[in-house]
Amino acid sequence: MNILHCDLDAFYAAVEQRDNPHLQGQPVIIGGRPESRGVVATCSYEARKYGVHSAMPASQAYRLCPHGTFLPPDIKKYHSVSRQVFEIFTDYTPTIEPLSIDEAFLDISGCHKLFGSSQEVGILIRKRIKNEIGLNISIGIADNKFLAKLATNLCKPDGILLFDANMIQNTLPKLPVSSLWSVGSKTAWRLNRAGIYTAGDLANISPEKLQRIVGSNASFLIALAQGHDQRPVCPRSDAKSMGNEITFPIDLSDPAEIDQVILELSSQVGFRLRQSELKACTVHLKLRTPDFTTVTRSRTLGNAIDADLVIYNIASDLYRQSGLTGKPLRLTGINCSNLIPCDLEQPALFEKSSDRLDNIIDELKNSFAGAKISRASLMEK
Ligand code: DCP
Ligand code: MG
Numbered sequence: 134m135n136i137l138h139c140d141l142d143a144f145y146a147a148v149e150q151r152d153n154p155h156l157q158g159q160p161v162i163i164g165g166r167p168e169s170r171g172v173v174a175t176c177s178y179e180a181r182k183y184g185v186h187s188a189m190p191a192s193q194a195y196r197l198c199p200h201g202t203f204l205p206p207d208i209k210k211y212h213s214v215s216r217q218v219f220e221i222f223t224d225y226t227p228t229i230e231p232l233s234i235d236e237a238f239l240d241i242s243g244c245h246k247l248f249g250s251s252q253e254v255g256i257l258i259r260k261r262i263k264n265e266i267g268l269n270i271s272i273g274i275a276d277n278k279f280l281a282k283l284a285t286n287l288c289k290p291d292g293i294l295l296f297d298a299n300m301i302q303n304t305l306p307k308l309p310v311s312s313l314w315s316v317g318s319k320t321a322w323r324l325n326r327a328g329i330y331t332a333g334d335l336a337n338i339s340p341e342k343l344q345r346i347v348g349s350n351a352s353f354l355i356a357l358a359q360g361h362d363q364r365p366v367c368p369r370s371d372a373k374s375m376g377n378e379i380t381f382p383i384d385l386s387d388p389a390e391i392d393q394v395i396l397e398l399s400s401q402v403g404f405r406l407r408q409s410e411l412k413a414c415t416v417h418l419k420l421r422t423p424d425f426t427t428v429t430r431s432r433t434l435g436n437a438i439d440a441d442l443v444i445y446n447i448a449s450d451l452y453r454q455s456g457l458t459g460k461p462l463r464l465t466g467i468n469c470s471n472l473i474p475c476d477l478e479q480p481a482l483f484e485k486s487s488d489r490l491d492n493i494i495d496e497l498k499n500s501f502a503g504a505k506i507s508r509a510s511l512m513e514k
Contacts, residue, residue, distance in 0.1 A: 134251045135242040138273040138281035141235035142290040146177040151267045160201035167195030240366035277362035301360040306333025332358040377401045378466025386461040398467040399445035412437030413469030418451040421464035
C-alpha cells in the first residue's frame, strides 16, 4: 500500500473561504459572473448541495443557488498555494506525479522507516496541510494508482481511505463502470447497452467480447475491474507532453470567450510545466467543432518555454490562424511537447520581461495577501 493519491477539496473555493472567514460554511461559486456566459470553475461543498458543479454555466448556477457568493478566480493566488502544498509532498518522497494544480500521486515506498505506515504518512500530510496552509486535502491509499484515486473519490471531502484487499473484494465489484479510469459517459453507455453495469460485471467478461465493445482498451479495463494497475507513478520529468482540454457544456463561438478559455488552459499547462521543472519547445492547439471534426495546429520554437503568457500568446495566435475564429467549438485544448528539463536549457542571455513580471506579481501577492495585483493585459481580458 505505497501509493497515495492526494486531492485538495473544492480547491479554489476553499482558498477564498480561508481568506474571507465570512464565507466559511457558505455556498461559494468560483468562475464567471452569473450574468455572463462564463462557466463555474468550482464551488464549495455547501453550493454542491444545490446541484452546482464545475463546468456548469454560471447563469444556471445562479438559478440553482441565487444566495451563493460568486467570485472570479484568482489563478495566481491558487498557483502559489499549490506550490506550498507540493512543497509539503516533497518532504515525504521525490516520486511525485502532479496531475493538476491540486492533485498528485505520491509513491512513498521509501519513507516508512522515517515516517511510519502509509496511513500514518497520509495522516501527517493531511495534518500539515490543514495546520500550515489552512486547507482540507483528501487522500486515497492503495497498491496502485487506479485504486488510490478511487479511494480519494470515495472519501471526499476531508477524508482518508485505505483501499485494502477487503475493499477490492467487496466494494470494487459493486461500483459502476463509470468509476473505472478512462470510462467516460459514452463508453459507460455502450457497456450498459451490452448489459455491463458494474466493475464486477466487467471483471468476469471475456477479453474478446469486451474488445468488440471498447476496442483495444479491453484488457486494461478488465485488469482495472479486478483491481490491477501496473502503471508506475511517473515523477516530473518522465512526461513526453503535457496538456489540458475543456469540453464545453454548450458550444462556444465568441472569439473573446474562446480566448479566455485559451488563457485559462495556458495557465493550467504552464503551471504543470513549472511544477515538473520542464520547459516545452512545441505548443499545440486542439479545436473540435460540434460535428466532432478535430483540428490541431502547432508551433515549434527555437527556445523552450514555461510562462503562462508565452504559451497563451502562441496558442491564441494559432487560434486566430486556424480558420475557425468565430465558428462554434465544443472543445479546446492546449498541449506542450518536446519537453526538456529546466536545468538542461541553455540559460537565456537576457531574462525575459514576462518571466520577471510573473515573479514580481507572485512576490507582491505573497507579501500583500488579498491585494488585487495583476497584469493590465489580463485585466482588460
Ligand atoms: N477547475 C476548473 N475547471 C474545471 C474543473 C476544475 O477551473 N472544469 C479548477 C477549479 C478547482 C481546481 O481546478 O478548484 C481543482 O479541480 P478538482 O477537480 O480537484 O475540483 P475541486 O478541488 O474544486 O473539488 P474536489 O473536492 O471535487 O476535488
Ligand atoms: Mg480537488
